[in-house]
Amino acid sequence: MIGSRSPLHRIALTALLWAVALLFLIPLLWMISSSLKSNYQIFEIPPRWIPNPPRWENYREALTVLPFHTYILNTAVISTLTIIGHLLSCTLIAYAFARLRARGRDVLFVVMLATMMLPYPVTMVPLYVLFQRLGWINTFLPLTVPAFLGSPFYIFLLRQFFLGIPRDFEDAARMDGANLLQILWQIMLPLALPAMATVAIFTFQASWNDFLAPLIYLQKPDLYTVTLGLQFFRSTYTTNWALLMAASLVTVLPVVVVFFMAQRYFIEGITLSGIKS
Amino acid sequence: MNLERREEVNFYLCISPWLLGFLVFILGPILASFWFSLTRWDLLSPPRFVGMRNYTRMFEDELFWTSLSVTVRYTLMYVPSELIGGLLLALLMNQRGVFGIRGLRTIYYLPSVLSGVAFVVVWMWLFHPEAGLINSTLARVGIDGPRWLTNPQTALTALWIMSLWGLGRTALIFLAGLKQVPPELYEAAAIDGAGTLPAFWNITLPMITPAIFFNLVLSIIATFQTFTSAFVATNGGPLDSTLFFVLYLYRRAFQMFTMGYASALAWVLFVVILALTLLVVRSGRWWVYYEGEAR
């Protein structure tokens, strides 16, 4: 994976990567194709890649039949708050689990993992009752406040990466009189950038695609999120596949854009030597 | 205050948000669900205490065993493939000097974004017995493909194939791990004249064991709770061949109105996952290497 490469090698590698990419593009291409069909053409046998004629109006209709701008705004507010919450809380908690010695730490860590092991359907009802008592139904609070109190998945993820960072830098900083927060901010975070970016991407996607929680806690249509909006193309016995497809593709765009942007934190060169200076 | 004591105080201060969240939002519902598992509860009228009845009933419940077996078999299939496939994909994402690498990474990640209901259409078209992409590709090389979604022997495999499209998520975590490997190590290896494969084996793999460990634990926890893909794509059929444990549990809770029994099922699953996770966590001492571990 290192060293000089011949141009031929590079061309072959590029070709391989794009061939694999084609495999991963198939579902997307088919969704795009379906979104441009009329409803009865979607399950046409044999299937047709190029819709004839393409129904571009599906997109206009899908986005005007429901107030998607409201849904997108709501979802953006929730997602932004959730990302901030996770980045703040999980970093701190993960650092403690990775670096600070304390009695009960390992037991608490397993307890934390264990909270991920009970299937959601059976805690949903008591959780709803709890939020209802707090008067949080029909607000974004049940969807955002818990994010500021950490989430096991991301805490575990960041802990793993913090554990992968050598202690020398911190020890040096500590000698210079840096406190815990300064060490976290100035040394650990820059070194864990790819992991932090992963947390942000996953959180954004999970929050953007979350369905069950908004379904339960948001009952007023003007608070609905994108996923709740998408449900409106389905009813018990029929589904408007073409419009569902068009709306799904448009609403997924922000996730793709965020992913594309967040990649800047995956670039090469986070070298340990660079930090020392 | 001595150093050790201060470190301990700092630890509890740092994790206090999680402790607060755990005590306020998580512990209560967990205890409540355990209480429900000792009752009969249809969600419409008040729960009625029945002791351990829900737990003893499971032994006679054929679908309990079916769904447990489906879930275990799927986990055995999916977890290894997720780890190996995810790592391979991450190695592809980590290539330098390739035209359009940022676009490529986005493309690899895309299918895991495109989940949900809209995906059903893709699914049906892929696996359609006569006209589907998979069977028509197989036919070109002279293989008569199965009726994927109506054959109890192949439906679980079809779900597995479908899920592999979502490898981008796992790969991203591996990629973050790969990015954390200090390039100096490779440079040193190159000077020593080590080839690509030995470098991967002796440097990359040990350095990303924390990421492997994370993905293994999470993959076990998540795969045992597989729900959405089966709920959307097969709804447990045909003939219960894709009836995952949590799908059965959901059905029991919200479609058959037996929340008490569903809660008991949840606790059995909890114990199974916890036991397996503890096993993996213990084993971690032998094979996970942390650069910054406290000795």
Add this chain to the structure above:
Amino acid sequence: MSKHFRLWIALLLLAAVAVGCAAPPVTVTQPLVVTATPAPLPEGAKIVLRVGTGDSGEGLTPHLKIIEMFEAENPDIQVQLEPVGSGDYYARILTQIAAGDPPDLLQIGDDAVPLFVDKGAFVALDQWITSAEYPLDTGIYLPGMLEPGQWNGGQYLLPKDYSPLAVYYNKTLFDAAGVAYPQEDWTWDDFLSAAQALTISDADGKTTQWGVQLPGAWTTGFEYWVAAAGGRLISEDGSTFLGAMDSPEVQEAVQFYADLYNKHKVAPPPADMNAFGGGNSEFDNGVAAMRIFGRWPQAGMKQNPAIDLGIASMPAGKVRANVLFWGGFGISSLSTHPEAAWRFLSYYVGAQGAEVWKDWALPAVASVADEAGLTTDPIEGVWIGELYHLAPRAYVSTPFWGQTADPALHRVLETVILQPDADVAALLSTAAADAQKALDDMNE
């Protein structure tokens, strides 16, 4: 690098503060009536009625229209529609009911009525129907509209919309094969021979056109075949499946249905057992001549250039029969405004509501259907005519249909469709025993 990152964090924090200050939905600004005791209304305040519905998308338009009309006439009431698309509706309302916080009015499908009512989720409407102030004439409805909302002799829900089954047929394919269109009094034999005449194979023996697209292992739709064979799935008193679900009549119904797939091969095999109706799309693609289903996809079929649409009644077996799918509204027993809820409900299910509904689905009120010319319409008239042949549903005999017979029957249907050599009698006897065991357990 790290400089950028910290900048991002700072920006995000700023954004959070800005959002927190500017966006009202983040803070609790929408007080809702969630307490169990009714709060005294200040002078001039409106009663807020919450209405839960499983309808979605364009299906919400009639709801909103009726609400608008009602609010104009009743300025003291404000109606808040809380819609959830598709099957997730039940997970939400069950959670709300368990937490003591459901909407005042709830929409429920016919199959869920007995359980919800039996467990006390709805209030009886009889006293309201006969009340002096807001009476409702229940004689206005088409046949079969009231029964699905009844339990133990009381009326708990009233009709919103409905559909029986019918046979869709493609006139183009009938004409091409020289087969006469179905007659109103046709039988299973007529149906089978039409299906056979319309099934066409190419030189390799590969079927290129199918006689009829069937709805797969759809249990609630299957009850038509049982009723038409003169059978029933549960004893009349609702106590036992033994001797009913495994009776010769039910065997005959299952056998006939399975033979359409596997012996006569006039029905396309399912492509996906989970997708509604087996994932088949042959009728829409113009390669199946008939399709058995409810009225729901009819509007789409009318626009489909591959279909010249005709509608026929369900063929008669031993008896002429059909089954109804029905959705209705009732008042939650936890509602703190039962009177306001009744005023809206009676408006909704009365002639005014039906006047709006007729443009979206079949209206439940007879005079509205007549005046709109639906009763004599060559297509809509068939659907309404089928209401005069409805058989009672098995699930009006037990609140536990969904926990007992439904899964057992689903397994039978899946098996006979997927496995041509399945022993129908043995399967049904196992299914009846399984269902009975589950029923005894539920009654415990």
